[in-house]
Amino acid sequence: MTPDLILTNARVLTMDAGRPEAEAVAVAAGRIVAVGARAEVERLAGPETRVIDAGGRTLLPGFVESHLHLVLGGAELAHLQIGGLHGAEALARAFRSFAAAHPERPLLMAQGADYGMLDRPVTRQDLDAIIADRPIAMTAHDHHTVWANTAALRAAGVLHGAVMPHGHEVVMGPDGLATGELREFEAFAPVIALGGEARLNLGIATGEEPSPWPAEAEQAIDRAKVARGLRHCAAHGITSMVNMDGNRYTLELLRALQREGGLTARVKVPFHFKPHMELAALERAEEMRRDFDDEWLSSGFVKMFMDGVIDSRTAYLLNDYPGMPGLRGEPLFSPARFAEIATEIDRRGMQIAVHAIGDGAVRLTIDGYEAAQRANGRRDSRHRIEHIEMIDRADIARLGALGITASLQPPHPPGAMDFPLQPTLEVIGRDRWRDSYLWRTLAEAGAPVAFASDWPVTDVSVLRGIGAALTRAPYEGCADERLGLMATLQAYTAGGAWAAHREAITGRIRPGLAADLVLLGGDLLGTAPGEIGGMGIALTICGGRVTHAGAGFA
């Protein structure tokens, strides 16, 4: 078949062990048809073939984002961005100019707050001092806490408290009113709803479907937000993504975009199993798997949360938090219940992805996967654990032995990219730093590794993530946890594709696979690690179609 596209004069890093490097790639009808030396590939060109001279830039398989929240990320692009801001004055300035620019918004929502932003716990009064007459709120960068002012708490109906499921909390003050701190998704869902984003929040908050089912006009609003998120990801070279929250509505929005030609990446969306659900809820997961199963849109996996996060001390630890006798967080599922659920999901032939941050949550999750394997026999299940921010030494070798993927986020360790060292390192405690944010230790012990951003928890930029992965400094007295450049690239491409059961579609540059490619702004191997984050993306190609073109390539 005559290629419709040839990319030549590139430094091609294929991530394919059979031919790790090449100079040119030919694409026809959405698939890679040739990979090789320039002369060899260029002579396949016909009169209609578009030939792109890559000018010596690096060509990689399109990035596989193994853990993100596309719908939330897309919506949040329209919020106030306060990542990196510090102090009441800077916060006030940002909020007030945002308020002036958006007089019509029912909720002024900000993204990316640090827990230490005001050097003490944030209260509704702190936010009232910034703006009192309109609802305002800000989300912690980890998305596990929201702080709201009094107007927002009142409008959301939680100022006087609210009954919440286990693990979610409207924090109350001694005055009998909410302090302004809302912990975990269901506690802040009523505030998010003020901004018109309740429908899009369901996938992470409750895992339920919008009811009533949104009218076409509402769906169009939501689709536009998702489309914006997709464009943002395409600009960062992403051609595949694993969404880490979801419901059927998310898939329906994506399917409508697919029909319009606006789906610029392959997306996997899970069924979100919440603690209150019965096993029978897995029927809905099965329906999602059955109804969405092509090379672009698929489901077939179940997402669960085992605990919260370190900063708010909701991560479940094996030992007490330093200086907090008796406090070690709590798992969202008991060991027996999780083992039962994991066994049932596994029996149905679906994959499981569990958010587990504390070492207690990680152990409990491994135990459950092990129980599933004991009950059902060893399948090609590829169950995964998301984050693994702390792990007990005794559990490290169990990941590899059980074939559990470590789904890790290079931007997450404090100090690695945008997150400050404190308060996280203090909350972990110095004697546990050596067990925190392990990458190389897990990989060397045999765990398959997939890298991701957890966008919008951090910047979705894969290049910045690669930079963070390669430049991260060890904590005092701890081992160097960096993987090498090739292993890092692998975790952002082929490793991610494998972890998503998609290695037969994407993740490597090899004839027969989908033409999912990213041309970087320069020569990666000739660029210092500290400069990689700023390289830029020249071209993103997904399924043979250009989904992003940088300057000079439009």
Ligand SMILES: [Zn+2]
């Ligand atoms: Zn996440």
